[in-house]
Amino acid sequence: MPAEEKSKMEEVKGTTISRRQFFKEAGAISAAVAAAAASSVIAPEEAEAKTTFAEFFQNNYRLMTDEEKKEAIARLEKRYSEEFAKKVTVDGAPAMQDVLFGYALNIQKCIGCRRCVHACVKENNQSRHDTEIQWIRVLRMEKGNFTVEDMDKGYPNSPNESFGIQVGGNAYKNAGVALEGQHYYQPERVPEKDAFYFPVQCMQCEKPPCVKVCPVRTTYRDPDGIVVIDYNWCIGCRMCMGACPYWARRFDWGDPHLPAEEMNPKTHYLGNRPRMRGVVEKCTFCLQRTRKGRYTACVEVCPVGARTFGNLLDPASEVRKILDRKKVFRLKADMNTYPKFFYFID
């Protein structure tokens, strides 16, 4: 370790205290301190001891100077490297110039194998169990059908049948009462004959309602269109989860369980760095990869090539060609959120 960095580390180390101590020693808590501490109010016990004084007081990432960002990143790299017993890097790469990320998914192709879900877990250091956190959810939808005999049945609005929105089926033949598709399907093999599959994750909305409601403005839209979260400033109020029409955000009430040997040490400050307890997280289009030119983990793992990713501002990109040539729709377009995640069929 370079001497300069080391001295900085020691300076940080010297001030490592537990939160309880912190409150005691701080005595009268000013409003400013309270606000800063609030960001880690429910940090997990183990991490608590390791969280530094400086980390308590760091600014909202967006308001930090470059110098402060560098320091914050160095602090994290040190803490994570100790915690996971290997060299962990925390990247702070900003958005690329002239890039607006977009995603396209072919629902006609998706076979519902859930490989994207688990690739994402591995890439993005999600909690493996208790609570199990997964950013992508694949929904199973039943195919509806329509026969001449159904013609006279009318719209299902009799006392027997009025249960709201239908998924699968159609106005004449409803497939079930599952309002949001089936989450826990587990057949021997996929795809099944009478179903299609609908993966859902953060749509990186151009007008993100989650950003509008965040009281501490810790979630915001970066210039490349990715909606990011500075976990250190998240107070865990979960307003964004309520505001998101796509059920894209996750929250861990307990301590995240991330085995050190499975931890992906290439992280980004706004992306897949290990989270603390009690903060909200979600898909970031793998910005630790994509800001370096690499496809997202879910694109790479999809066995049928249902997933495509690229720059919406580049007419030669794969997503743009799909928008030009295929039948494209966006989920809940009526919500006025302008998602940058497109579904399409051939």
Add this chain to the structure above:
Amino acid sequence: MKIGSIAKVIFSAAATGALILGVGKFRTEAQQEQPARPAVAAPVTDCFESREGYTARSRVENVVPEYGYPNIICSQTTGGVLWWGDPYDETIPIGDMPDIDDVTKGDYLTEDAVIKPREPQLTYFNMDPDKHCVMCHDGMTVPFPKDKKPRLITMHQDIVEDSMELMHGEGAIWCLDCHNATNRNTLIDHRGKEISFNQPQKLCGKCHGVEYRHWRMGIHGKRIGSWNAGGKKRWWLCTECHNPHTVQINRFRPLKPEPAPVLPKGMKNAAHESVHAPSAGGHGEATPAATH
């Protein structure tokens, strides 16, 4: 020097051991493992990419050293590849590809498009007919078939395990429409042009023009690597996703899915969502639990 070589031995021993475990864990495990392999189910170390039983991948140790773990991660439940370290590992340039038309010349420069070659994976590639075929064929080289009339091949199910399911082109096409009767190491198109097993797209594209075009443009099929237009990518070839022998039965052969998410706390089962209502009013009866 000595320590280095010991480390190397341990490391190569670890290479046959657990898959997803980190390097730190490998060392201790490898040391214990040396006398006898543990009786527990061996972790999956070889896995498939898209088609089960087609493109097998072995774990490649530390191709991307920063990660500190293998180049690919295999699913322990299904044996599918779950994560790629180096996307270009074991690839070669895609080779020459003719322009499609004036508007779309395909996507990328040849040297930026790479593929995983098929030939090295073929068990029966480059076999000497006089040496190998005769071993079973009674010391005689089998004569080439006289005509191309489709028929089911009952023999050789050991080699072509789906030979009895063969179905492509509504039964109008059979082995020798794609396989070369006089050179088993190549494919052949309808004009008699030999095509390498590494470039099946040149054969498939002869009939499936739209798919071929879209694949060249990057809006059909799969690519990994760099997302930017013109960046280096590994292209998946037709046969890496589709089984040309049975594609008509299954576009993709069904796979075992990865495990479902755990149920939320307090939820006993997922019966609430597997309600079927084939006829009017059926949805209430199907869930006894849902009587309010």
